Amino acid sequence: MAGYLCLISNGQSIFEVASPEAEKIRALTYGFLIAAAGVMLLIVLLTIYISVKFRAKATSVEPIQIKGNRKVEILMVGFPLVLVIGFFFWSIKTMREVLPPHGDGPPDIIITGHQWWWEAVYPGSKVVAANEIYLPTGKRLLIELNAADVIHDWWVPALGGKMDLIPGMVNHLWVTINKPGTYEGTCSEFCGQQHAWMRIRVVAQSPEDHEQWLQAHSQRTELPMGTLALEGKALFMKASCSNCHSVQGTIATGGEGPDLTHFASRKTMLAGMMDNNPENVYKWLTDPQKVKPGSHMPRFIFAKDSIAALTAYLTQLK
Amino acid sequence: MKAIRLPESEKPIPGLSVSTNQGLLQWISSVDHKQIGIMYLWLSVLFLVMGGCEILLVRLQLVVPNNDFLDPEVFNQLFTMHGTTMIFFVAMPAIFGFNTYLVPLMIGANDMAYPRLNAFSFWLTFFGGLMLYFSFLAGGAPDAGWFNYAPLNQYNYSSSPGIDYYCSSLLIAGIGTVSASANFIVTILKYRVGTMSLKHMPLFVWMVLINSFLILAAFPALNAALAMLLLDRQLHAHFFTAIGGGSAILWQHLFWLFGHPEVYIVILPIFGIFSEIFPVYSRKPIFGYNFIIGSGMAIALLAFGVWIHHMFATGLGNTVNGFFAASSMLIGIPTGVKIFNWLATMYGGAIRFKVAMMFAVAFLVEFTIGGLSGISFAIIPIDWQLTDTYYVVAHLHYVFIGGTLFGLLSGLFYWFPKISGRIPDERLSKWFFWLFVISFNLTFLVQHALGAMGMARRVYTYPDFAGWGTLNLISTTGGFLMGISIGLLVYILVKAIRKGVQAPADPWDASTLEWTTSSPPELKNFDQVIPVNSTRPFRDFKRPDDAD
Ligand code: HEM
Ligand SMILES: [Cu+2]
Numbered sequence: 001m002a003g004y005l006c007l008i009s010n011g012q013s014i015f016e017v018a019s020p021e022a023e024k025i026r027a028l029t030y031g032f033l034i035a036a037a038g039v040m041l042l043i044v045l046l047t048i049y050i051s052v053k054f055r056a057k058a059t060s061v062e063p064i065q066i067k068g069n070r071k072v073e074i075l076m077v078g079f080p081l082v083l084v085i086g087f088f089f090w091s092i093k094t095m096r097e098v099l100p101p102h103g104d105g106p107p108d109i110i111i112t113g114h115q116w117w118w119e120a121v122y123p124g125s126k127v128v129a130a131n132e133i134y135l136p137t138g139k140r141l142l143i144e145l146n147a148a149d150v151i152h153d154w155w156v157p158a159l160g161g162k163m164d165l166i167p168g169m170v171n172h173l174w175v176t177i178n179k180p181g182t183y184e185g186t187c188s189e190f191c192g193q194q195h196a197w198m199r200i201r202v203v204a205q206s207p208e209d210h211e212q213w214l215q216a217h218s219q220r221t222e223l224p225m226g227t228l229a230l231e232g233k234a235l236f237m238k239a240s241c242s243n244c245h246s247v248q249g250t251i252a253t254g255g256e257g258p259d260l261t262h263f264a265s266r267k268t269m270l271a272g273m274m275d276n277n278p279e280n281v282y283k284w285l286t287d288p289q290k291v292k293p294g295s296h297m298p299r300f301i302f303a304k305d306s307i308a309a310l311t312a313y314l315t316q317l318k
Numbered sequence: 319m320k321a322i323r324l325p326e327s328e329k330p331i332p333g334l335s336v337s338t339n340q341g342l343l344q345w346i347s348s349v350d351h352k353q354i355g356i357m358y359l360w361l362s363v364l365f366l367v368m369g370g371c372e373i374l375l376v377r378l379q380l381v382v383p384n385n386d387f388l389d390p391e392v393f394n395q396l397f398t399m400h401g402t403t404m405i406f407f408v409a410m411p412a413i414f415g416f417n418t419y420l421v422p423l424m425i426g427a428n429d430m431a432y433p434r435l436n437a438f439s440f441w442l443t444f445f446g447g448l449m450l451y452f453s454f455l456a457g458g459a460p461d462a463g464w465f466n467y468a469p470l471n472q473y474n475y476s477s478s479p480g481i482d483y484y485c486s487s488l489l490i491a492g493i494g495t496v497s498a499s500a501n502f503i504v505t506i507l508k509y510r511v512g513t514m515s516l517k518h519m520p521l522f523v524w525m526v527l528i529n530s531f532l533i534l535a536a537f538p539a540l541n542a543a544l545a546m547l548l549l550d551r552q553l554h555a556h557f558f559t560a561i562g563g564g565s566a567i568l569w570q571h572l573f574w575l576f577g578h579p580e581v582y583i584v585i586l587p588i589f590g591i592f593s594e595i596f597p598v599y600s601r602k603p604i605f606g607y608n609f610i611i612g613s614g615m616a617i618a619l620l621a622f623g624v625w626i627h628h629m630f631a632t633g634l635g636n637t638v639n640g641f642f643a644a645s646s647m648l649i650g651i652p653t654g655v656k657i658f659n660w661l662a663t664m665y666g667g668a669i670r671f672k673v674a675m676m677f678a679v680a681f682l683v684e685f686t687i688g689g690l691s692g693i694s695f696a697i698i699p700i701d702w703q704l705t706d707t708y709y710v711v712a713h714l715h716y717v718f719i720g721g722t723l724f725g726l727l728s729g730l731f732y733w734f735p736k737i738s739g740r741i742p743d744e745r746l747s748k749w750f751f752w753l754f755v756i757s758f759n760l761t762f763l764v765q766h767a768l769g770a771m772g773m774a775r776r777v778y779t780y781p782d783f784a785g786w787g788t789l790n791l792i793s794t795t796g797g798f799l800m801g802i803s804i805g806l807l808v809y810i811l812v813k814a815i816r817k818g819v820q821a822p823a824d825p826w827d828a829s830t831l832e833w834t835t836s837s838p839p840e841l842k843n844f845d846q847v848i849p850v851n852s853t854r855p856f857r858d859f860k861r862p863d864d865a866d
Contacts, residue, residue, distance in 0.1 A: 011783065011784065012771070012772035012783065013770055013771040013772055014703045014704070014770050014772070015770065022703075024699070025699040025700065025702065025703055028697060028699050028700060029694075029700050029703070032693075032694055032697055032700060036690040036691075036693070036694070039686070039690060040686060040687070040690060043657060043661075043682065043683065043686045044683055044686075046661050047661065047679060047682050047683055050661060050664045050665050050669075051664070051669065051671075051679055054600070054664060054665065054666060054667050054668065054669050055668075055669050055671070056601070056667075056668040056669055056670045057668075060601075060668035061668075062601050062668070063600075063601055063602055063666055063667050063668050064666060065602060065603055065864075065866075066602065066603070066605070066666065067603045067604075067605070067606075067607065068605055068606045068607070068608075068609065069605075069662075072605075072658075072662060073606055073609055076655045076658040076659070077651060077655055080650070080651050080654050080655065081651060084647040084648070084650065084651065084693070087647070087693075087697055088643065088644055088647055090697075091643060091697040091698050091699055091700075092636075092640055092643075094698075094699040095636050095639065095640065095698055095699055096636060098699055098702075099636060101636075115475075149469075149475070150467075150469050150470045150475055150566075151467055151469075151470070151566060153631060153706060155706075155774070157703060157772045160702070160703075161631070161699060161702025161703055162631045162702050162703070162705065162706070163631055163633060163702075164631050164632045164633060166566055166567060166632060166633070167469060167559075167560045167561075167566055168560025168561070168565065168566065169560075169566075169567070169633065171632075171633035172633070184772065184783075185772075186772070186774050186777075187774070188705075188706040188707065188774040188775075189467075189631075189706055190462070190463050190467070190470070190706075190775075190776040191470065192394075192462075192470055192475060192476075193390045193391055193394060193461075194390060195774075195776060195777060195778075196390065196777035196778045196779050196780065197779075199781070272781065293389060293390055293391065294390060294391065
């Protein structure tokens with residue numbers, strides 16, 4: 001049992017919480033587990049006791065034929081009814097605390113689910129993030145959730161419950177993050193071929209750090225680039241990359257794929273599928289359909305040095 | 319005594335010179351309820367093997383993190399086909415097999431009310447299943463899950479014909495299901511032997527009756543949704559796409575309006591089976607006969623008021639969610655108290671642990687696990703964490719396997735001597751029992767933890783997070799052991815049919831009418847039916863001094 005609980009705390013379980021919303025749900029979960037364990041124990045013990053005690057023996061005659069007992073029947077209904085009523089009120093109370101009405105206030109962040117990546121827009125700034133989403137701690141955030149194609153579902157266990165993103169509907173979720181850190185999550189509504197690789201990574205920062213991050217990311221500091229990278233940049237703008245991806249300060253303004261303005265500052269790529277390093281970028285550009293089959297990025301036939309140039313460019317987009 | 323109708327066995331097929339009384343031709347042309355029942359059962363075994371192989375491939379892919387044994391495309395087809403097969407072509411035909419075989423025998427009738435409709439229902443199910451599997455050859459099986467959510471089920475997101483096959487085959491099988499239910503209702507209400515009043519009907523027959531009404535009300539929602547989806551896909555009707563003015567959520571409402579009653583459709587007859595088995599092997603009458611009927615009716619009614627609990631994360635708001643949380647918890651009560659009914663039936667009895675009874679007792683524990691985890695989804699905030707994770711996979715298998723399949727197996731070992739006239743090898747059957755129960759728990763118990771540890775369901779692979787690999791390995795091992803145990807079961811059945819010991823008419827000292835005929839029954843079930851003045855007519859007949 002202890003081993004079991006040990007396994008359960010692995011960094012993205014519902015028991016390792018980092019927000020008051022998730023805490024409230026966890027308290028309810030513990031309450032439920034205790035009650036369930038009690039009921040389970042009762043049934044198991046009764047089953048074993050009755051099975052052993054009333055096992056037929058060679059000498060058994062036909063037992064007394066009892067057909068029912070009103071008192072036992074009332075008890076049978078009454079006992080679960082009381083338990084259930086208790087949990088009903090507790091869960092209503094928790095629901096109200098975790099997900100109060102959102103009113104008309106503007107959201108703090110707008111998240112859109114795409115097959116198979118996440119887009120995060122910060123209203124009031126020009127910042128657009130993808131897959132790795134930066135949020136400030138200590139503030140109750142209102143998240144707006146939309147879907148670009150099919151139904152997806154936002155779920156970061158440490159931060160509290162799930163919420164679906166549904167085309168044609170706007171959903172909301174409240175989240176407060178207790179302390180800075182990285183929180184793992186995943187899309188949890190089946191959304192097609194690459195549903196498995198639609199992971200979420202929330203990076204929580206103190207409000208000051210977050211403010212700085214927003215500042216830094218609302219423009220792009222043009223770094224001095226080597227010739228290879230510049231060649232890659234030219235290629236990026238000329239080839240159809242720019243139709244689907246945007247890079248701030250350039251002519252690339254596509255919205256089909258993730259924004260790549262700060263691509264190189266992400267730790268992972270392709271929604272958590274792999275580490276973000278030059279080899280993987282090279283592999284991806286060589287044949288996206290081989291790396292992540294079904295993905296909506298087509299394969300382009302480039303010469304090897306063109307791929308190297310594109311890789312050099314992308315890995316400089318800090 | 320009321321005249322009993324004869325089955326129409328000897329009639330030759332028009333235009334054929336062969337009599338219908340020969341071999342395969344006799345089976346495919348049969349309108350005898352016993353033969354049709356047996357065909358339903360074999361159909362279910364066949365699809366159990368198919369659905370089982372599909373999920374073993376799935377489990378093989380998940381055996382280690384970051385595995386690349388299967389393409390995601392194939393993986394998605396396999397888990398979709400697994401779910402669809404298990405619900406529509408394993409559980410339903412197995413239940414209908416028992417119903418069709420047993421209902422006339424248990425009510426002292428010689429056949430169903432409409433024997434030809436009965437055959438028609440079977441063949442629709444058969445061809446529905448065939449059609450679903452044909453999709454593999456026709457360009458790809460359905461790949462959007464058995465729940466098939468919009469808009470993923472639309473042509474732009476799934477352009478292979480798989481989902482069109484899904485719609486057509488389920489529509490065809492669904493028509494069979496609805497017509498069979500109408501047949502059961504008429505049979506039960508009109509063709510009971512003269513003196514059997516409703517309050518003397520075996521509980522199994524009661525549950526079939528209640529269930530048939532449930533089917534008549536639930537399947538139209540599915541059939542309508544399937545027809546609408548076909549229109550969407552073939553004629554761009556936009557019922558389920560937001561862009562065309564439709565709604566993706568509408569699919570979920572329609573689907574679960576059918577889908578939630580469906581999970582009770584595959585468990586209510588099982589409650590009936592257990593209500594026959596516990597008393598016989600405990601040598602006592604059922605505890606709370608009226609109570610079981612009442613709670614069965616309550617379940618059937620409440621089943622239509624709980625579908626939103628599959629949609630707590632769709633953002634419908636706390637008021638709507640709260641209402642459906644209340645009804646979901648309520649339906650847990652009539653479901654749960656039956657456990658106490660059966661325990662009370664065993665209490666004070668003289669319990670004989672035959673294989674059927676062993677499955678029944680194991681069911682009490684497994685089904686409680688499934689029921690309790692089910693309640694955790696009715697507690698909405700917990701649902702917000704755990705829905706669509708492996709915790710749900712664990713829950714639903716404890717209900718479907720620990721409940722439905724354990725009930726079917728229990729019923730199989732109970733009625734097999736009646737159906738085949740043979741007794742299966744008891745020692746081997748007990749081996750099968752233990753292997754199956756242990757491997758089942760090995761497979762699914764750990765999945766509760768996987769879900770709580772953050773693993774979403776329906777993923778073709780997963781990153782190497784602490785603990786995930788180990789638990790998945792355990793689960794896959796259990797899955798393959800379950801596969802082996804099903805192989806053993808088929809062996810036991812075939813061996814028993816080939817050279818099992820001849821079964822007497824009443825091997826378990828039972829109390830319902832089917833045990834008064836020979837094993838297996840003649841083509842005409844009864845020449846004469848013993849008087850029915852209580853729920854246990856055969857016992858009254860055997861012990862006239864101590865009749866109920
Ligand atoms: C050669 C030109 C292109 C380059 C250099 C490029 C680069 C990239 C990179 C680096 C990523 C990973 C982003 C991340 O992990 O955050 C990506 C993902 C993606 N790209 Fe492109 N891209 C190109 C063309 C296109 C085009 C033309 C489309 C649209 C048809 C497209 C659609 C996408 C999509 C949908 C993803 C997300 C894939 C997933 O994670 O499932 N890309 N691309
Ligand atoms: Cu998704």
